[in-house]
Amino acid sequence: MANENSGSHRLRSRRWFDNPQDPGMTALYVERYLNFGLTREEIQGGKPIIGIAQTGSDIAPCNRHHLDLATRVREGIRDAGGIPLEFPIHPIQETGKRPTAALDRNLAYLSLVEVLHGYPIDGVVLTTGCDKTTPACLMGAATVNIPAIVLSGGPMLDGWWHGRLSGSGTIVWEARKLHAEGKIDYEQFMEMVASSAPSVGHCNTMGTASSMNALAEALGMSLPGCAAIPAPYRERGQMAHATGRRIVEMVHANLRPSDIMTRAAFENAVVAAAALGASSNCPIHMIAIARHMGVAHDLDDWQRLGPEIPLLVDMQPAGRFLGEAFFRAGGVPAVLKELLRAGRLNGDVMTVTGRTLAANLESVPDGDREVIRAYEQPLKENAGYVVLGGNLFDNAVIKTSVIDQEFRDRFLSNPAHPNVFEGKAIVFEGPEDYHARIEDPDLGVEDQSVLVIRNCGPVGYPGSAEVVNMQPPAAMLRRGISALPTLGDGRQSGTSGSPSILNVSPEAAVGGGLALLKTGDRIRIDLNTRRVDVLLPESELAARRQAWTPPKLDHKTPWEEIYRGMVGPLGTGGCLEPATLYLNVLETRGES
Numbered sequence: 001m002a003n004e005n006s007g008s009h010r011l012r013s014r015r016w017f018d019n020p021q022d023p024g025m026t027a028l029y030v031e032r033y034l035n036f037g038l039t040r041e042e043i044q045g046g047k048p049i050i051g052i053a054q055t056g057s058d059i060a061p062c063n064r065h066h067l068d069l070a071t072r073v074r075e076g077i078r079d080a081g082g083i084p085l086e087f088p089i090h091p092i093q094e095t096g097k098r099p100t101a102a103l104d105r106n107l108a109y110l111s112l113v114e115v116l117h118g119y120p121i122d123g124v125v126l127t128t129g130c131d132k133t134t135p136a137c138l139m140g141a142a143t144v145n146i147p148a149i150v151l152s153g154g155p156m157l158d159g160w161w162h163g164r165l166s167g168s169g170t171i172v173w174e175a176r177k178l179h180a181e182g183k184i185d186y187e188q189f190m191e192m193v194a195s196s197a198p199s200v201g202h203c204n205t206m207g208t209a210s211s212m213n214a215l216a217e218a219l220g221m222s223l224p225g226c227a228a229i230p231a232p233y234r235e236r237g238q239m240a241h242a243t244g245r246r247i248v249e250m251v252h253a254n255l256r257p258s259d260i261m262t263r264a265a266f267e268n269a270v271v272a273a274a275a276l277g278a279s280s281n282c283p284i285h286m287i288a289i290a291r292h293m294g295v296a297h298d299l300d301d302w303q304r305l306g307p308e309i310p311l312l313v314d315m316q317p318a319g320r321f322l323g324e325a326f327f328r329a330g331g332v333p334a335v336l337k338e339l340l341r342a343g344r345l346n347g348d349v350m351t352v353t354g355r356t357l358a359a360n361l362e363s364v365p366d367g368d369r370e371v372i373r374a375y376e377q378p379l380k381e382n383a384g385y386v387v388l389g390g391n392l393f394d395n396a397v398i399k400t401s402v403i404d405q406e407f408r409d410r411f412l413s414n415p416a417h418p419n420v421f422e423g424k425a426i427v428f429e430g431p432e433d434y435h436a437r438i439e440d441p442d443l444g445v446e447d448q449s450v451l452v453i454r455n456c457g458p459v460g461y462p463g464s465a466e467v468v469n470m471q472p473p474a475a476m477l478r479r480g481i482s483a484l485p486t487l488g489d490g491r492q493s494g495t496s497g498s499p500s501i502l503n504v505s506p507e508a509a510v511g512g513g514l515a516l517l518k519t520g521d522r523i524r525i526d527l528n529t530r531r532v533d534v535l536l537p538e539s540e541l542a543a544r545r546q547a548w549t550p551p552k553l554d555h556k557t558p559w560e561e562i563y564r565g566m567v568g569p570l571g572t573g574g575c576l577e578p579a580t581l582y583l584n585v586l587e588t589r590g591e592s
């Protein structure tokens with residue numbers, strides 16, 4: 001448990017700046033930190049040294065705002081008697097990084113671990129925002145286990161397009177359809193997409209960024225109310241200041257991630273994810289954070305706790321609104337309060353405030369019911385992720401909150417077999433193959449087809465691509481069929497409202513069952529038994545497995561090769577497997 005006696009433990013930064021056993025090294029450490037104007041009193045005075053892990057940069061626009069917010073964080077740290085030292089970690093820009101930003105989550109994680117472990121830092125402010133920046137930061141803080149607090153950069157302002165809301169990512173999927181149908185030209189397409197990004201900040205939909213920042217708050221790792229404040233609002237700067245102040249107190253109290261990110265906290269986050277309509281990337285990231293924390297938490301927890309939780313938040317892609325409305329309605333605290341009242345959360349878990357979750361929520365008012373529903377009057381019942389298995393893979397997930405009525409009516413409402421769909425597989429070898437062939441009339445896509453994409457997992461792509469939400473051919477769209485069932489070993493954007501079967505593990509590139517599939521095979525999806533099966537005899541599958549040869553992996557960079565050699569499946573977090581063995585690294589060094 002955290003030791004609340006202020007200043008009763010020796011700060012680890014003293015090993016650098018005040019080491020009586022080694023005055024020579026102390027002098028060397030001190031002199032170089034003096035040369036940007038710090039005084040000896042500041043650096044040697046026994047004040048906590050607080051790192052600000054900076055994820056913003058010119059090439060990471062979603063988090064760039066943190067470069068400005070850091071000024072307020074520094075002031076907060078100073079006001080509370082700490083010394084701030086800001087440092088960069090490897091940038092991750094979801095929309096800009098090729099082949100995919102997912103490749104870089106584990107690289108940013110490694111870089112953060114090295115900094116936190118190797119430099120004189122007593123506590124750290126994790127600046128989060130764009131999708132993978134939040135899990136990367138929390139994974140690093142978990143491994144090193146020094147006092148840490150999350151500061152979200154906040155979502156962009158709401159976007160507007162011709163008098164209606166235009167949400168990050170979600171508008172892209174819509175614009176692509178309109179463009180494919182010939183209803184808008186390229187200029188209109190560009191204008192429509194850009195309308196969703198009116199200010200600094202991360203995606204304003206409940207995509208992976210807003211979802212992961214919300215779950216960081218649900219875990220107890222940020223101050224209450226932090227996640228939802230839009231980036232340009234004055235409250236964001238105030239939150240930055242409060243976060244800076246609080247981390248200094250956390251260092252004095254030695255309140256560490258292991259005190260907060262417990263098994264119960266992860267279980268709370270699963271429940272929160274369902275109520276938020278959070279991104280299908282969340283299970284992957286939360287499992288990765290838990291593994292680096294050494295906490296038992298896996299897909300079984302998501303299946304056990306999530307499916308019966310209702311959707312409470314009316315935010316795109318599962319609902320209507322965007323980040324500003326969510327913030328004004330009460331944000332994450334209002335959602336957590338509703339879940340706590342319904343008996344769905346463990347209120348005894350510790351948080352960065354030094355108080356329990358229940359204590360934090362005591363004075364929180366009810367949410368605005370238009371945006372955050374009461375538990376008894378949800379937007380949708382049973383809205384969590386469903387975990388699927390079958391004869392093609394060990395696990396995959398489907399986000400049920402985005403299965404809309406049209407899709408249900410078309411594919412799942414056979415009165416003899418409700419929630420069961422059977423169709424012909426159309427198999428693509430990756431997004432390039434999909435784009436090259438989807439409009440080919442000889443492809444044979446029918447109204448009862450399943451679009452399958454493979455070689456898009458952590459090893460295959462590499463990093464795992466957000467591509468499973470494939471849209472039907474344009475001719476089909478024009479006939480009014482807006483979606484087909486899709487299945488793949490990649491992921492999909494958290495901003496997509498597509499009810500895809502995702503994150504299939506193991507992936508095709510390492511010999512998972514999708515590698516054996518051929519176009520024309522019949523696939524049966526049964527949501528009642530949570531199974532996806534190819535309707536082939538086991539002997540045929542065995543023969544295909546015999547004939548299968550692993551694809552030759554084409555590494556473009558050194559990191560791609562290192563990553564592919566160490567990464568595990570999405571179902572267990574897509575972690576660098578050897579890294580998950582390094583728990584509590586400061587303890588093993590005798591530092592805590």
Ligand code: FES
Binds near residue numbers: 062094131168209
């Ligand atoms: Fe960065 Fe969505 S692309 S937050």
Ligand code: MG
Binds near residue numbers: 208
């Ligand atoms: Mg994404």
